[in-house]
Amino acid sequence: MLEGMSARVYAGVAGEERQTARRARLVEAGLELLGADGDPRLTVRGVCAEAGLVPRYFYESFADRDALAVAVFDRVVSEIADAALTAVETADHPPDKVRAGLNAIVRSISEDPRRGRLLFSPALNSTVLAGRRVDSTRMFVRLLRAQVRAVFGAEEGADLTADFLVGGLAQTLSSWLGGTLDVSEEEIVDKCTGLFIAVAKAVTE
Structure with missing residues (x-):
């Protein structure tokens, strides 16, 4: 024994x-x-x-390097999504929820730029992660669509709104990480919060 x-x-x-x-x-x-x-x-x-x-x-853990790449990507996406959802759930009012969620996403990337490069770097477009990026984008769209419906009470137009906002945020963060958008972390959160709320209100009114 x-x-x-x-x-x-x-x-x-x-x-x-x-x-x-x-x-x-x-x-x-x-x-x-x-x-x-x-x-x-x-x-x-x-x-x-x-x-x-x-x-x-x-x-003993991975069949090949692609399997590891997928595991790395999935962990990063899960961490960012969990941070955003937790932040949204702890805020009380709709504008605060929007700001909290965006702040969590931007902070997750600014604290560890490796996450942002994994999500947005053009150098990874031809790898197994290209498909994973598409899947993660759709996941974030679904999450945001649910928040638009729950927080702002928007049913009609929620799909278009979620696609529009997720795509815009992704491009903003990609440009920021790439150095072509010269703004601070705080400015990104402030400006994007205003845009998210404006678009949500336009859908719900």
């Missing part, structure tokens, strides 16, 4: 927990490489070196 246990537990940490920890290190290393400022390159050897792990540990 003790011998069997020793095969599964090392230094007081079970094998499944160690594998989970190694996977998390690989995902973080993948974000470091994919979110690099410049030419993002993701290879099995490179990500293992970044994570400080040997290749066999890579393949």
